[in-house]
Amino acid sequence: MALQSYRPAALSGKERQHRRRLLSMTFLTCLVLVMIGSTIHVVMLGRVRLGDMRKLATYDLTEEGTRVRAAGEDIVLQATHEAGRAPSVGYAVAEAQRLLSREQWEDLDGMVPVAAGPFVMGTDLERADAQDKPQHQVTLPAFYLDKYLVTNAQYARFVAATNRRPPLNWKDGRIPQGELMNPVTLVTWDDAAAYAEWVGKRLPHEAELEKAGRGTDGRRWPWGNKMDPSRLNTYYNVGSSSNVMAYPQGASIYGVFDLSGNVAEWTADDLRPYEGSKASQDLFAANSAQPAGQPTLSRNYKVLRGGSWKGDPFSTSLYHRDYALPNHATDFYGFRCASNVARAVRAQQ
Numbered sequence: 001m002a003l004q005s006y007r008p009a010a011l012s013g014k015e016r017q018h019r020r021r022l023l024s025m026t027f028l029t030c031l032v033l034v035m036i037g038s039t040i041h042v043v044m045l046g047r048v049r050l051g052d053m054r055k056l057a058t059y060d061l062t063e064e065g066t067r068v069r070a071a072g073e074d075i076v077l078q079a080t081h082e083a084g085r086a087p088s089v090g091y092a093v094a095e096a097q098r099l100l101s102r103e104q105w106e107d108l109d110g111m112v113p114v115a116a117g118p119f120v121m122g123t124d125l126e127r128a129d130a131q132d133k134p135q136h137q138v139t140l141p142a143f144y145l146d147k148y149l150v151t152n153a154q155y156a157r158f159v160a161a162t163n164r165r166p167p168l169n170w171k172d173g174r175i176p177q178g179e180l181m182n183p184v185t186l187v188t189w190d191d192a193a194a195y196a197e198w199v200g201k202r203l204p205h206e207a208e209l210e211k212a213g214r215g216t217d218g219r220r221w222p223w224g225n226k227m228d229p230s231r232l233n234t235y236y237n238v239g240s241s242s243n244v245m246a247y248p249q250g251a252s253i254y255g256v257f258d259l260s261g262n263v264a265e266w267t268a269d270d271l272r273p274y275e276g277s278k279a280s281q282d283l284f285a286a287n288s289a290q291p292a293g294q295p296t297l298s299r300n301y302k303v304l305r306g307g308s309w310k311g312d313p314f315s316t317s318l319y320h321r322d323y324a325l326p327n328h329a330t331d332f333y334g335f336r337c338a339s340n341v342a343r344a345v346r347a348q349q
Contacts, residue, residue: 068188070168071330081168090173096160099153099180108154108181108244111144111342112255119211120218122274123319130279131271131321138207145204145212146336148244148257149183149265150195152176158195167191169331181243183263183334189302189326192266192335203268204338206321209305213252213259213318220317222252222259232261233309234316241309241332260316263334264304271301271323286325299326308332 118139123132152175159166166173167186196202213222223231231250233242241263251257271284286301301323307316310332
């Protein structure tokens with residue numbers, strides 16, 4: 001018997017429309033699944049990348065209180081520095097002492113007295129930062145303040161005597177050429193506090209720095225109320241830190257140099273709101289700035305004063321309060337020392 005060829009029955013228009021609808025739904029479902037799969041893949045890659053970045057960190061983030069965080073530093077340099085593997089020739093104690101003459105040491109180590117009494121602290125200027133307000137009166141006892149910022153040469157004596165790790169920018173543990181009299185930078189708050197203790201002094205309170213600059217008439221800069229870029233090193237007019245004796249015309253009425261400009265100065269104080277402050281409390285909480293999922297910081301912000309060679313000229317206003325975590329170090333943070341009594345420098349005894 002001859003076989004008959006099979007021909008499917010012709011589809012009706014309604015059935016064809018139904019099949020097209022099913023095909024479109026299948027295509028859309030596949031497309032959505034692909035998009036979901038791609039999103040999951042990207043998220044997983046992101047998690048892996050974040051893990052890699054954490055592994056590249058120079059230290060375990062739970063140890064932040066004991067480690068240096070250097071802004072703008074090459075990660076390899078910083079990792080080597082943190083691990084203590086940087087080759088450091090450095091200075092012997094006698095060699096560090098010979099960096100300057102006796103007269104230069106005596107001048108650099110000098111302190112000036114600041115008389116007891118009241119002064120105007122803070123500001124009510126509308127455009128000032130929230131942490132700088134409100135203006136209020138503070139009365140301080142008499143104190144002594146370093147005439148100059150602590151220099152690289154002075155810090156070299158400390159490093160030589162204590163075997164403390166040198167600043168990041170000292171290649172092979174030695175001061176960069178031509179910068180003996182520049183303020184030491186790339187030091188943390190802990191480094192600064194250790195130096196101050198070593199010389200028998202302390203870090204100044206922020207109120208002491210402000211009074212030493214503003215005097216009793218509440219001036220905005222050490223010389224008066226008008227910004228004068230010829231009197232200070234700020235906003236890249238030099239392009240780096242400068243010799244601590246370079247701006248005698250910018251000294252305060254007490255004779256203190258660089259209270260505005262050159263490098264911002266570490267103070268003894270945590271960042272706290274002034275009485276009557278309307279600033280958000282989050283501003284003063286270091287942990288509020290941490291990304292979600294990061295370890296809780298164990299320390300508070302420390303106040304820095306005076307602005308710097310990198311900053312906006314108006315950040316050099318004597319009432320302005322900058323702040324950073326105490327283990328941060330940059331090329332525009334430095335410090336000077338204070339004391340309740342006149343002190344001879346330990347290294348000169």
